[in-house]
Amino acid sequence: MGERQITLEVMRYRPETDTEPVFQTYAVPCQEEWVVLDALNYVKDNLDRSLSFRWSCHMAVCGSCAMVVNGTPMLSCKAFLRDLPDTIQVEPLRNFPIERDLVVVLDDFMEKLRSVKPYIVPKEAPATPDGTFRQSTKQLKMFKPFAMCINCLACYSVCPQYGLNEGFAGPAALALAHRYNADSRDVGRKAREDVVASNVGIWECTFVGACSEVCPKDVDPAAAIQQTKIASTVDYFTDLILPGRKVKGGPGKAAGGKA
Amino acid sequence: MSNRPYVRPMAPSWYMQEGRYVRYMVREVTCLFIALHALVLIVGAFRLSQGPEAFNGYLQALWGPAGILLGLVLLVTTVIHSCTWFNLTPKAMPLWIGDKKAPGWIVVAAHYGGWAVVSLVILVLVGSL
Ligand code: SF4
Numbered sequence: 001m002g003e004r005q006i007t008l009e010v011m012r013y014r015p016e017t018d019t020e021p022v023f024q025t026y027a028v029p030c031q032e033e034w035v036v037l038d039a040l041n042y043v044k045d046n047l048d049r050s051l052s053f054r055w056s057c058h059m060a061v062c063g064s065c066a067m068v069v070n071g072t073p074m075l076s077c078k079a080f081l082r083d084l085p086d087t088i089q090v091e092p093l094r095n096f097p098i099e100r101d102l103v104v105v106l107d108d109f110m111e112k113l114r115s116v117k118p119y120i121v122p123k124e125a126p127a128t129p130d131g132t133f134r135q136s137t138k139q140l141k142m143f144k145p146f147a148m149c150i151n152c153l154a155c156y157s158v159c160p161q162y163g164l165n166e167g168f169a170g171p172a173a174l175a176l177a178h179r180y181n182a183d184s185r186d187v188g189r190k191a192r193e194d195v196v197a198s199n200v201g202i203w204e205c206t207f208v209g210a211c212s213e214v215c216p217k218d219v220d221p222a223a224a225i226q227q228t229k230i231a232s233t234v235d236y237f238t239d240l241i242l243p244g245r246k247v248k249g250g251p252g253k254a255a256g257g258k259a
Numbered sequence: 260m261s262n263r264p265y266v267r268p269m270a271p272s273w274y275m276q277e278g279r280y281v282r283y284m285v286r287e288v289t290c291l292f293i294a295l296h297a298l299v300l301i302v303g304a305f306r307l308s309q310g311p312e313a314f315n316g317y318l319q320a321l322w323g324p325a326g327i328l329l330g331l332v333l334l335v336t337t338v339i340h341s342c343t344w345f346n347l348t349p350k351a352m353p354l355w356i357g358d359k360k361a362p363g364w365i366v367v368a369a370h371y372g373g374w375a376v377v378s379l380v381i382l383v384l385v386g387s388l
Contacts, residue, residue: 013265015262015263015264015265018265020265021265021267071277094267094269095269097264097265097266098264098265098266098267099264105264136358137358138355138357138358141358141359141360158277158279160269160273160274160280163269163273164269206283206287207347208279208280208283209279209283209347209350210277210279210280210283212350213279220350222350223349223350223351223353226347226350226351227350227351227352227353229351230351230352
């Protein structure tokens with residue numbers, strides 16, 4: 001395999017010395033099969049040990065290496081150099097404070113993720129003798145695509161509503177809320193609504209749809225949020241027409257939740 | 260967290276900076292023309308209530324050069340607004356057939372079909388067909 005020279009323009013921010021981020025350019029000799037993360041590691045190993053970035057698995061599973069490459073957020077371990085021009089600009093994810101270089105502060109997302117109860121709130125013990133829940137193929141398919149999220153936060157980087165509105169829970173947290181709402185084993189939907197259907201939840205989303213376009217795992221957060229809007233609206237009007245109805249925790253018919 | 264995290268401000272012109280945001284703004288802004296379209300029709304109903312002369316004046320205005328230009332602008336923007344929303348419907352309303360999720364185009368096609376049927380019924384009702 002032949003060597004190719006690329007120019008890597010990396011956004012740097014060193015809080016001890018920089019007042020604002022600046023681009024630094026590195027000439028990187030690279031192999032055709034490399035990804036952007038390999039080029040960054042080449043810089044770290046051979047040119048500049050002070051460059052900071054997060055990564056772990058190098059196989060699009062851990063979600064830690066997402067960054068903005070030539071304007072679009074993506075996993076740098078999946079961004080093949082052969083698909084990119086000779087000059088590649090790399091920035092940290094947008095809409096997050098920069099901790100250092102390509103490392104962003106994730107505290108806000110962690111807090112929001114926690115707020116939507118991203119875990120199964122189980123109904124009473126399963127009736128099967130072995131103590132496990134039975135799920136049909138359809139019940140599994142209802143939530144599986146939304147369970148593929150690896151918390152890479154590429155979706156937050158392109159979401160203008162998250163950038164404009166600090167409180168907004170954002171695409172991945174709301175997609176995960178939907179993932180658990182849509183799970184037949186779960187009865188946590190009502191408890192999640194405090195955040196999900198509030199003024200920091202689904203109604204802040206204006207369906208820009210950019211989240212779904214950049215998601216490396218095809219999670220489709222935009223779809224999750226619109227479906228939650230419909231479910232929440234149906235809930236609201238049903239409550240209005242049938243006040244005091246017995247509230248189901250689960251997401252309705254398909255999930256068969258019982259309270 | 261470092262003591263000095265750097266917050267990059269969002270540019271006020273963020274919606275002009277990427278094709279996807281421009282497309283989104285076009286979808287959103289065209290809703291104003293839908294409102295304008297509705298207003299034109301309401302004015303028509305109002306003029307109708309004022310008698311044949313008033314209504315003929317309204318029709319003449321619509322068939323004048325400015326009226327035709329307005330009609331064209333409203334037609335194009337209404338079509339853009341409707342089509343961009345129709346194309347998004349599978350995300351909000353996934354269709355399940357048995358335990359399989361149906362392809363999104365079926366949901367989109369159903370919307371276009373509904374649109375065609377409603378248009379046909381209206382055209383028949385007003386006697387154009
Ligand atoms: S929804 Fe997709 S883009 Fe957003 S954090 Fe999860 S995997 Fe990443």
